[in-house]
Amino acid sequence: MLGKDYPAQDCALARALEVVGERWTPLILRDAFYGVRRFSDFAAHLDIPRAVLSERLRHLVEAGVLERRPDPERPGRDAYELTPSGRELWPALHALMRWGVRFHATPGRTRRFVHAACDVALDERGLCTRCGAAPAPEDVLTFGPGRKPPREDAVSAALQAPRRLLQPLVLDRDPDEQSRTAPR
Amino acid sequence: MLGKDYPAQDCALARALEVVGERWTPLILRDAFYGVRRFSDFAAHLDIPRAVLSERLRHLVEAGVLERRPDPERPGRDAYELTPSGRELWPALHALMRWGVRFHATPGRTRRFVHAACDVALDERGLCTRCGAAPAPEDVLTFGPGRKPPREDAVSAALQAPRRLLQPLVLDRDPDEQSRTAPR
DNA sequence: AGAGCTAGGTTCGTTCAATGAACCGGTAGG
DNA sequence: CCTACCGGTTCATTGAACGAACCTAGCTCT
Known part of the structure; x- marks a missing residue:
């Protein structure tokens, strides 16, 4: 994309797009609403390069949209889930x-x-x-x-x-x- | 971005993102709602490379989101404005x-x-x-x-x-x- | 104990879109 | 005629996206 932000825009929409406007990100969030929580489930469902998925998840966790936490169903593994701000x-x-x-x-x-x-x-x-x-x-x-x-x-x-x-x-x-x- | 579509996704969201999900496109549409209609007004307000702006406008016109039509205020010039589907x-x-x-x-x-x-x-x-x-x-x-x-x-x-x-x-x-x- | 499998990534070389500066043609004004 | 401006296009450079390969840790099978 060569630049993922919109520094010249003093606008809430630009700030939102810097968090959730990148390629694949809306589809990742859609899957999160559908209940997908695991790295490989996202990867399998989206046909997204794993490096990109990894980077997007990290970015979303940083921005407070997703949370990474131990998966209660599968000890030792983590799961990604929507935070309150993500659910909004x-x-x-x-x-x-x-x-x-x-x-x-x-x-x-x-x-x-x-x-x-x-x-x-x-x-x-x-x-x-x-x-x-x-x-x-x-x-x-x-x-x-x-x-x-x-x-x-x-x-x-x-x-x-x-x-x-x-x-x-x-x-x-x-x-x-x-x-x-x-x-x- | 290397790939602007999501061919593997049989989903209305993926279709929508192929039309309005590219970088800069939501900001272009925001400006269109604010009343911006001219190429150079978009360019001045967004600080977007003119080549990208040109390509995005063309894509949006093709998709039926914007319409390019003669500007009644300035004969000989065109203006971009939202179609009914764009206004939605x-x-x-x-x-x-x-x-x-x-x-x-x-x-x-x-x-x-x-x-x-x-x-x-x-x-x-x-x-x-x-x-x-x-x-x-x-x-x-x-x-x-x-x-x-x-x-x-x-x-x-x-x-x-x-x-x-x-x-x-x-x-x-x-x-x-x-x-x-x-x-x- | 070793072999193989799976989950969840990271690495890396290739491809191609984004960037921004320069250029270009048409119109309008002076 | 000269200049400015509008609405683009061209072009070389940069860096994100792609996808195949690799890696590590933790099971399971034999």
């Missing part, structure tokens, strides 16, 4: 997603978002079509697009099923470990 | 700005946004603190941060005064041409 990015991220859906997505292959409490979809403005509220990410259910051709990795497959945002994604060959953690 | 980016852009204000801006030096009809500020969620609506950009008044040190260019100076979003910015050495177009 949801409205911006979701707004950009909805714009992409409206103007640049292939119809019928878009991820769906549902207000968990009302069990109805969110509208174009991100508001629940029943109660009218703009739900926080932890009150949003999401499930993947139609599964036709692309992306055969395990993370993509796991993200097809309806899940709550921010709920940690657990991928394991041991099948009942999944069912132990998923219900709550 | 306001919620996403404003959400990211507000996040920047909350977590990464220098306090007291932030631009202010006001619901024109109610004459009160917008809150953290972008809603009018009086009527509770999320105003469309044409109903938003904005004015610049405190003017202390930075940016001495004419565009920055003109954007200090309260202005309605999307209202074309007219810069002219002829002072009463400004006052002819500004009032409405």
